[in-house]
Amino acid sequence: MSSPAEPCLGRPPLVLLVPGAVAALLLVVPMVTLVVDTPWGQFVDQLTSEAVGEALWLTALASMLTVVLCLLLGTPLAWLLARVAFPGRSILRAAVLVPLVLPPVVAGVALVTALGRTGAVGRPLDAMFGLTIPYTTTAVVIAHTFVSMPFYVLSVEGALRSAGEEFDAVAATLGADRWTTFRRVTLPLALPGVIAGAALAWARSLGEFGATITFAGNYEGTTRTMPSLIYTLLQSDPQLARTVSMVLLVLSVAVLALLRNRWLTRP
Numbered sequence: 001m002s003s004p005a006e007p008c009l010g011r012p013p014l015v016l017l018v019p020g021a022v023a024a025l026l027l028v029v030p031m032v033t034l035v036v037d038t039p040w041g042q043f044v045d046q047l048t049s050e051a052v053g054e055a056l057w058l059t060a061l062a063s064m065l066t067v068v069l070c071l072l073l074g075t076p077l078a079w080l081l082a083r084v085a086f087p088g089r090s091i092l093r094a095a096v097l098v099p100l101v102l103p104p105v106v107a108g109v110a111l112v113t114a115l116g117r118t119g120a121v122g123r124p125l126d127a128m129f130g131l132t133i134p135y136t137t138t139a140v141v142i143a144h145t146f147v148s149m150p151f152y153v154l155s156v157e158g159a160l161r162s163a164g165e166e167f168d169a170v171a172a173t174l175g176a177d178r179w180t181t182f183r184r185v186t187l188p189l190a191l192p193g194v195i196a197g198a199a200l201a202w203a204r205s206l207g208e209f210g211a212t213i214t215f216a217g218n219y220e221g222t223t224r225t226m227p228s229l230i231y232t233l234l235q236s237d238p239q240l241a242r243t244v245s246m247v248l249l250v251l252s253v254a255v256l257a258l259l260r261n262r263w264l265t266r267p
Helices: 013-037 040-049 050-084 091-100 104-115 122-131 136-165 166-173 178-189 191-206 210-215 226-233 237-257
Strands: none
Touching: 013 226, 013 237, 040 050, 040 237, 050 091, 050 136, 050 178, 050 191, 050 226, 050 237, 091 136, 104 122, 104 136, 104 191, 104 210, 136 178, 136 191, 136 210, 178 191, 191 237, 210 226
């Protein structure tokens, strides 16, 4: 069945049409030029280089571990924010939002302040266990998790709030404790938000640069992720930098395709 015809509202005013077109060009043209300028004839050969392979492996590892940490740690946090009333909940929610707007370099400095060798947490770890986190692969995962977790928590919390507490209340009247209710009722209802949040966290982890290079450095084979490699290559091999950038662009489009029902369809 064909959709009803939209009402005729007249010609779009230039005062809206022109800036809208400029905004669209600003967003689309850089991506199109990246696709056009990528040296496709050497694409496969360049991606098989040792430096790219190491950075790609480390990025994939860090992003996957980031998603696992978000699932294990972010899901309980989202549930607490959505389902449990406790003093300071609004303050905690605001704190969770801060990394969304925090400059990445500042996030890296905050991590160094907390987990650096002389940091509030890093000093005891170094003194008691000899653990040094900065400039290691572990630091990469922590930095990625720090900047990605808010995306996951907000997505899951929104899904939990949309589902409402009615089914939880019904489960409680039937004798289920809160853990059983969470496993059997709450989490299945919030599963679309969990999947969307995991995809967003993974995509954010793939593109993380500022916090990582500040907290973990840019050491080949240890902490050099794809964005760090692109930054390095721009100074020595711009063509290879475009090739590596194209990989991240394709992955970003793939995430958008995965979330098409959330972002690309009309209500």
